[in-house]
Amino acid sequence: xxxxxxxxxxxxxxxxxxxxxxxxxxxxxxxxxxxxxxxxxxxxxxxxxxxxxxxxxxxxxxxxxxxxxxxxxxxxxxxxxxxxxxxxxxxxxxxxxxxxxxxxxxxxxxxxxxxxxxxxxxxxxxxxxxxxxxxxxxxxxxxxxxxxxxxxxxxxxxxxxxxxxxxxxxxxxxxxxxxxxxx
Numbered sequence: 001x002x003x004x005x006x007x008x009x010x011x012x013x014x015x016x017x018x019x020x021x022x023x024x025x026x027x028x029x030x031x032x033x034x035x036x037x038x039x040x041x042x043x044x045x046x047x048x049x050x051x052x053x054x055x056x057x058x059x060x061x062x063x064x065x066x067x068x069x070x071x072x073x074x075x076x077x078x079x080x081x082x083x084x085x086x087x088x089x090x091x092x093x094x095x096x097x098x099x100x101x102x103x104x105x106x107x108x109x110x111x112x113x114x115x116x117x118x119x120x121x122x123x124x125x126x127x128x129x130x131x132x133x134x135x136x137x138x139x140x141x142x143x144x145x146x147x148x149x150x151x152x153x154x155x156x157x158x159x160x161x162x163x164x165x166x167x168x169x170x171x172x173x174x175x176x177x178x179x180x181x182x183x
Contacts, residue, residue, distance in 0.1 A: 002023070003025050091104055092121065101126070105131050156180065
């Protein structure tokens with residue numbers, strides 16, 4: 001499926017016949033509700049975003065419309081993918097971008113399946129965690145608060161030789177914060 005705003009006859013997608021081999025939907029990246037409807041109706045699993053103003057003169061003459069299509073359009077497409085249950089690949093790509101021990105938290109009511117992925121994408125203690133009744137607005141509010149208040153990480157250090165003791169303390173619930181092994 002391809003989303004097309006303008007049918008530019010000089011473009012390679014037209015001249016190479018690409019558009020004649022796919023389902024074409026006419027619309028704009030700036031329309032979030034439209035993007036959500038298309039992703040759901042066509043059950044899109046993977047999104048490639050190629051929408052851009054490629055004519056520099058047009059971009060210079062209409063910077064606001066260029067901003068709308070580039071920035072807001074990209075944000076809308078990501079937001080529509082996040083809200084759409086068929087785009088589980090977003091979760092896999094988010095998982096790949098995490099550092100060690102990172103967590104991808106998802107509101108599972110917007111997701112019906114996650115595509116198969118390699119174990120190495122989960123390796124190094126990366127996690128996928130489902131959170132119920134937690135909206136994007138809740139996340140935005142939490143991040144605003146986190147920036148305002150001092151968040152302090154509490155750790156309890158153990159020498160590497162004491163790893164078994166650290167595991168026992170974790171099992172007994174006597175660790176306050178996070179147990180850290182020091183080499």
